Amino acid sequence: xxxxxxxxxxxxxxxxxxxxxxxxxxxxxxxxxxxxxxxxxxxxxxxxxxxxxxxxxxxxxxxxxxxxxxxxxxxxxxxxxxxxxxxxxxxxxxxxxxxxxxxxxxxxxxxxxxxxxxxxxxxxxxxxxxxxxxxxxxxxxxxxxxxxxxxxxxxxxxxxxxxxxxxxxxxxxxxxxxxxxxxxxxxxxxxxxxxxxxxxxxxxxxxxxxxxxxxxxxxxxxxxxxxxxxxxxxxxxxxxxxxxxxxxxxxxxxxxxxxxxxxxxxxxxxxxxxxxxxxxxxxxxxxxxxxxxxxxxxxxxxxxxxxxxxxxxxxxxxxxxxxxxxxxxxxxxxxxxxxxxxxxxxxxxxxxxxxxxxxxxxxxxxxxxxxxxxxxxxxxxxxxxxxxxxxxxxxxxxxxx
Amino acid sequence: xxxxxxxxxxxxxxxxxxxxxxxxxxxxxxxxxxxxxxxxxxxxxxxxxxxxxxxxxxxxxxxxxxxxxxxxxxxxxxxxxxxxxxxxxxxxxxxxxxxxxxxxxxxxxxxxxxxxxxxxxxxxxxxxxxxxxxxxxxxxxxxxxxxxxxxxxxxxxxxxxxxxxxxxxxxxxxxxxxxxxxxxxxxxxxxxxxxxxxxxxxxxxxxxxxxxxxxxxxxxxxxxxxxxxxxxxxxxxxxxxxxxxxxxxxxxxxxxxxxxxxxxxxxxxxxxxxxxxxxxxxxxxxxxxxxxxxxxxxxxxxxxxxxxxxxxxxxxxxxxxxxxxxxxxxxxxxxxxxxxxxxxxxxxxxxxxxxxxxxxxxxxxxxxxxxxxxxxxxxxxxxxxxxxxxxxxxxxxxxxxxxxxxxxxxxxxxxxxxxxxxxxxxxxxxxxxxxxxxxxxxxxxxxxxx
Numbered sequence: 001x002x003x004x005x006x007x008x009x010x011x012x013x014x015x016x017x018x019x020x021x022x023x024x025x026x027x028x029x030x031x032x033x034x035x036x037x038x039x040x041x042x043x044x045x046x047x048x049x050x051x052x053x054x055x056x057x058x059x060x061x062x063x064x065x066x067x068x069x070x071x072x073x074x075x076x077x078x079x080x081x082x083x084x085x086x087x088x089x090x091x092x093x094x095x096x097x098x099x100x101x102x103x104x105x106x107x108x109x110x111x112x113x114x115x116x117x118x119x120x121x122x123x124x125x126x127x128x129x130x131x132x133x134x135x136x137x138x139x140x141x142x143x144x145x146x147x148x149x150x151x152x153x154x155x156x157x158x159x160x161x162x163x164x165x166x167x168x169x170x171x172x173x174x175x176x177x178x179x180x181x182x183x184x185x186x187x188x189x190x191x192x193x194x195x196x197x198x199x200x201x202x203x204x205x206x207x208x209x210x211x212x213x214x215x216x217x218x219x220x221x222x223x224x225x226x227x228x229x230x231x232x233x234x235x236x237x238x239x240x241x242x243x244x245x246x247x248x249x250x251x252x253x254x255x256x257x258x259x260x261x262x263x264x265x266x267x268x269x270x271x272x273x274x275x276x277x278x279x280x281x282x283x284x285x286x287x288x289x290x291x292x293x294x295x296x297x298x299x300x301x302x303x304x305x306x307x308x309x310x311x312x313x314x315x316x317x318x319x320x321x322x323x324x325x326x327x328x329x330x331x332x333x334x335x336x337x338x339x340x341x342x343x344x345x346x347x348x349x350x351x352x353x354x355x356x357x358x359x360x361x362x363x364x365x366x367x368x369x370x371x372x373x374x375x376x377x378x379x380x381x382x383x384x385x386x387x388x389x390x391x392x393x394x395x396x397x398x399x400x401x
Numbered sequence: 402x403x404x405x406x407x408x409x410x411x412x413x414x415x416x417x418x419x420x421x422x423x424x425x426x427x428x429x430x431x432x433x434x435x436x437x438x439x440x441x442x443x444x445x446x447x448x449x450x451x452x453x454x455x456x457x458x459x460x461x462x463x464x465x466x467x468x469x470x471x472x473x474x475x476x477x478x479x480x481x482x483x484x485x486x487x488x489x490x491x492x493x494x495x496x497x498x499x500x501x502x503x504x505x506x507x508x509x510x511x512x513x514x515x516x517x518x519x520x521x522x523x524x525x526x527x528x529x530x531x532x533x534x535x536x537x538x539x540x541x542x543x544x545x546x547x548x549x550x551x552x553x554x555x556x557x558x559x560x561x562x563x564x565x566x567x568x569x570x571x572x573x574x575x576x577x578x579x580x581x582x583x584x585x586x587x588x589x590x591x592x593x594x595x596x597x598x599x600x601x602x603x604x605x606x607x608x609x610x611x612x613x614x615x616x617x618x619x620x621x622x623x624x625x626x627x628x629x630x631x632x633x634x635x636x637x638x639x640x641x642x643x644x645x646x647x648x649x650x651x652x653x654x655x656x657x658x659x660x661x662x663x664x665x666x667x668x669x670x671x672x673x674x675x676x677x678x679x680x681x682x683x684x685x686x687x688x689x690x691x692x693x694x695x696x697x698x699x700x701x702x703x704x705x706x707x708x709x710x711x712x713x714x715x716x717x718x719x720x721x722x723x724x725x726x727x728x729x730x731x732x733x734x735x736x737x738x739x740x741x742x743x744x745x746x747x748x749x750x751x752x753x754x755x756x757x758x759x760x761x762x763x764x765x766x767x768x769x770x771x772x773x774x775x776x777x778x779x780x781x782x783x784x785x786x787x788x789x790x791x792x793x794x795x796x797x798x799x800x801x802x803x804x805x806x807x808x809x810x811x812x813x814x815x816x817x818x819x820x821x822x823x824x825x826x827x828x829x830x831x832x833x834x835x836x837x838x839x840x841x842x843x844x845x846x847x848x849x850x851x
Contacts, residue, residue: 004735028774032739036732036769040819040836041708042701043414043560043729045828046747046755048773050740052780052830055753133776175777175831267751270782336781336795385796389811396634 021125025132053137055268059259060141063249066242068106071149072098074204074245078219088241105205106248109144112156120164135174142182145249148202159188179374180333183367198362200224203245219245223318223364226305239316250322260325269329273345277324280349285311288357306357314353323366333374340380348373406629408616410789412824414560414748415764420666420675422567430684433476433496434718440531442540445491453480458505458659461494473528475661475682477502504658512581520585527653532646536633538847539818548640550589550631555603555644556596558621559706563666563725565644569602575651577606582654584608594626624821628790633816645724667693669728670766671700683718686726701769703727708823732770750828776831787824794825798835801842806849809842
């Protein structure tokens with residue numbers, strides 16, 4: 001008797017039992033289930049939610065691998081052990097030392113994120129008696145990529161539990177949530193433990209422990225230094241390749257761009273949201289550049305350095321590109337109508353750059369911009385639908401006149 | 402007034418086992434059956450008891466809520482069984498057929514002089530009224546409401562569907578009589594829509610407004626055509642009649658007989674020699690299925706097409722409205738790591754390691770597997786790609802699920818039928834039963850508002 005038959009017998013045995021969702025969740029990962037159509041059409045297309053989520057994870061994997069190398073690279077660069085990388089394939093960056101240090105630091109974040117998050121999901125599925133839904137597969141991969149590398153694991157654990165329970169399960173689970181769960185987790189960390197989420201000590205591994213030592217290392221993000229009126233300090237290709245400090249997976253604009261193109265090509269990610277968010281960010285950047293060139297604010301204004309940043313360079317800094325490609329496009333929390341997606345995307349771009357410029361204490365605007373637009377997405381959809389409803393009502397009027 | 406309309410949104414599902422254009426006569430069926438489920442929301446009130454002798458056209462039952470609405474026997478013989486299901490609901494009425502049919506004579510009528518009321522009565526008494534359906538609610542038409550227009554689709558775009566240009570060959574005379582009769586039942590227009598490319602039996606007809614539609618499925622669905630030609634507003638009623646049923650109506654008006662003859666397509670990848678058969682409404686499908694032969698034992702028999710048809714057993718009978726029987730393999734098996742492997746042998750609207758976009762002309766052998774488990778709605782924006790009506794499909798489905806009558810009405814529920822959601826159901830990543838959701842929504846509205 002093969003594995004297939006054995007598992008089938010177990011499935012039949014557990015049918016209707018309390019633990020059935022947990023068993024089925026594992027079983028369906030191994031085998032596409034034997035369900036056949038019962039109502040309506042007799043055939044179905046090939047795509048299911050697991051496949052959809054899997055594509056997003058595939059688009060995220062390059063960012064994860066790059067983040068592992070970058071963790072080691074930033075540490076050894078700050079401590080002066082290695083030279084700066086010169087091009088994308090520099091051996092200084094893609095070295096075994098960088099990888100092993102990075103893996104040692106990053107993989108625990110991944111394990112905690114998936115272990116705790118899926119644990120909560122399984123628990124809720126068993127309690128509520130529904131199948132384990134796949135939404136957390138992507139959330140679990142996003143979380144380690146958007147936190148600072150040295151975040152204590154217990155904080156991450158608390159935040160993941162909060163994010164999954166309050167951000168998703170209380171609304172009814174996957175498909176029902178209002179806020180992006182990964183960003184809920186990050187927002188929780190940001191407001192509960194701000195010293196671990198911002199400043200110039202958390203972005204390079206080892207920086208916090210080294211405070212006070214003679215060979216202390218520090219690594220400030222580009223946004224951080226600009227917000228304090230300093231210069232960028234990195235050349236543009238470093239920023240594009242991602243050889244800069246920042247949250248684990250957000251730094252490489254090149255890989256994010258490739259991931260975004262992959263999502264658009266596979267028709268999993270919404271090109272409308274990605275494109276309009278980029279347009280919104282560029283537009284807002286241009287407006288700020290205009291403010292500077294019209295000399296409405298002087299060089300001693302505290303907004304000057306970020307406002308004076310070339311409009312397109314905003315896309316290379318911080319988490320803007322990552323947020324646009326992987327988080328704004330979450331179909332559940334974004335606008336659900338195609339017209340609404342344009343408005344939603346543009347507003348995310350505009351607000352991200354606006355928050356960056358006007359909030360020097362925390363110059364990363366994309367998280368708050370997406371969360372804010374998540375809240376407004378149903379409102380946008382409401383007005384898009386109203387337009388359709390009005391059109392239909394008008395049809396009756398035309399007829400009766 | 403004729404229009405040439407191009408549909409962009411939609412999806413052609415190309416399947417293996419298309420019926421070859423040769424016509425055979427199916428052997429006469431030993432039994433005939435009428436399933437009251439084919440007539441949605443009709444509660445049958447039996448006229449005859451088991452053991453009664455019937456002629457073709459004798460009344461079997463009428464609608465409990467509307468007594469003039471009658472349903473007749475498609476064959477002559479003996480009423481052998483009234484099968485009942487849960488709560489004693491009648492599920493099947495079986496007639497053991499005589500060797501030869503004898504017809505009840507309903508008499509010829511003169512379409513030039515007959516009044517609208519008399520014509521309605523004639524159609525209802527002869528059992529032809531159930532062929533006329535109405536929107537809103539997608540039910541058998543209410544004879545007391547005059548429709549603003551009548552719509553007929555003269556071509557099929559559904560997968561493996563019967564080619565009407567072939568099945569209606571030589572029936573132009575009956576069709577002409579039927580559309581002339583229908584034009585007397587409305588103050589508006591009888592709209593007939595045909596595809597392009599081939600000579601249609603509808604192209605030379607009088608008393609109609611002829612339109613052409615081009616584009617992918619669902620261009621041939623009457624719902625799509627209504628929405629592009631003259632959409633149903635609140636308070637409107639339109640009627641629809643399937644093209645193959647016009648033949649039966651026309652035959653009744655010219656010869657006085659209810660002649661249930663129908664040319665059907667036997668298709669699907671499990672059929673050895675898919676082709677067309679001449680048979681009758683309600684006849685056993687085995688009479689022609691075993692003539693063609695099955696290449697796969699574990700198969701599903703569907704009366705109708707794979708997107709909207711009804712599952713029947715191998716001993717089952719052809720449905721009242723269906724003009725095809727399609728047979729595809731059952732998909733009740735597991736697939737190792739099926740959710741992550743690249744897929745070449747199934748259709749997909751995405752490119753998520755699925756490669757049907759690379760082979761737009763390839764024909765597929767799909768089975769009945771759902772390719773995944775049901776989930777809450779997650780993915781957005783895909784349904785609009787295959788839905789040509791000016792309606793937000795995801796939002797109207799959600800309105801139905803939460804039974805929000807105001808939203809359902811405002812979003813266009815009067816315009817839709819379950820079959821309009823067969824493509825969104827096909828591509829649904831969350832494997833939700835769209836057609837069932839819409840049917841339940843329509844029933845709820847009918848109960849509360851209609």
